[in-house]
Amino acid sequence: MTTHIPPVVARTTCWWNFRPGPGGRVSGSELIHDAVNLFSFADAGGVTAQDSYEVDRWTNHGDPQQFQGVPFAPLRAVVAGLVPPTASTLPCALAPGASLLDPVLAALITTPNGWKWRPEVDRAEGFVFPAVLATAEERRLAVHLVSLRGAVEARTVLMGKLNVGTVDLVVNGGRPTQQAERLTIDWGPVFRAGRAAIVTRLRARAAVVQRPPSTDEAGREMNGIIAADMFAASPALTRLQELNLIAVNGRDGKPFKKEHGTTKMVDDRSGDLHAAYNHIRFLLYLEWRALRELL
Structure with missing residues (x-):
């Protein structure tokens, strides 16, 4: 029975x-x-x-x-x-x-x-x-x-609250070619691109970064895995890269910069942008590590 x-x-x-x-x-x-x-x-x-x-x-x-x-x-x-x-x-x-x-x-x-x-x-x-x-x-x-x-x-x-919607810039400040730009960021494709990069690592059974990406070394390692795809998914973030306001491999582990040469943000949103990006990065780390442990 x-x-x-x-x-x-x-x-x-x-x-x-x-x-x-x-x-x-x-x-x-x-x-x-x-x-x-x-x-x-x-x-x-x-x-x-x-x-x-x-x-x-x-x-x-x-x-x-x-x-x-x-x-x-x-x-x-x-x-x-x-x-x-x-x-x-x-x-x-x-x-x-x-x-x-x-x-x-x-x-x-x-x-x-x-x-x-x-x-x-x-x-x-x-x-x-x-x-x-x-x-x-x-x-x-x-x-x-x-x-x-x-x-x-x-x-x-919280990610929805942290995401920065717009960034105002002065490009070529003080020069005859000076112009204002407003960049609008859609974070949905950015998040999905980062997740796709994580899925690629899961399929390869790649080892997870050893520490949370909020630590400098692990953050830089995580940047090397997800940042290029994430920034390429947003025309606004691509533009910031073109203007050298994003340095993925910066020494401080924070890729966003308030100014470069004669180009700068009208209001410094570099810290806010990093908080938004870091929050997505950390969320992706949680999913990656949790699933990788089960494979």
């Missing part, structure tokens, strides 16, 4: 810790750091288990291969199918706001209608695990991926 094993039901509450910034405001970085995800598992027999997870510990302190040994072959097959080496495009079309992690999570859990990847403070979201997640190690992987997807969602929302 076959014994039926009921699915495991998990409920997760995600608390986001806020620390006031200058002037009582909360900065974007504080909105997405120090998050603690609390999970409560209950099976059909009423047995409960608790778990907690901090994405920052994995991001900043974890072994880049810490989940590679998880024996969950079905999930690995999904990841391999997402980035087949011989394909020229992604098998799935990602809608705005979607993540490369979504097809993996769809194979891992079932979510209700109206599911939000970033739960509101103190509100529990319920989802169902398949019964195959029988070991603590596999359950820990699920906790990791659900928490990470919440972090990706938070960063995606």
Whole structure:
């Protein structure tokens, strides 16, 4: 006789810790750091288990291969199918706001209608695990991926706020050929180009940069992988490169410059542009590393 094993039901509450910034405001970085995800598992027999997870510990302190040994072959097959080496495009079309992690999570859990990847403070979201997640190690992987997807969602929302829409320039300032230019940046194609570069690395099974790209060395390494394709996807960013206001391999790791020669930004947006680019770069790193660990 076959014994039926009921699915495991998990409920997760995600608390986001806020620390006031200058002037009582909360900065974007504080909105997405120090998050603690609390999970409560209950099976059909009423047995409960608790778990907690901090994405920052994995991001900043974890072994880049810490989940590679998880024996969950079905999930690995999904990841391999997402980035087949011989394909020229992604098998799935990602809608705005979607993540490369979504097809993996769809194979891992079932979510209700109206599911939000970033739960509101103190509100529990319920989802169902398949019964195959029988070991603590596999359950820990699920906790990791659900928490990470919440972090990706938070960063995606913040990305929309950080993206710089326009940059005003004075070209050939002080010369007879002086002219004003306004560049309008569409960040959607920029993000998609960076993601395509990451998918190429996944298909090649290339090693992930060893540290988060917010560190100088890893940031320059990541720039070498994604920057050229990302900047080429935007006529405005291409123009900034032509005017030498982008230096991908700059010593400070920040590719955007406020001026070069007789050309400069009317208002210095170099820091804002770097924040927008760095945020996308970090989000791509999260997706790349998470999927690479599962291959």
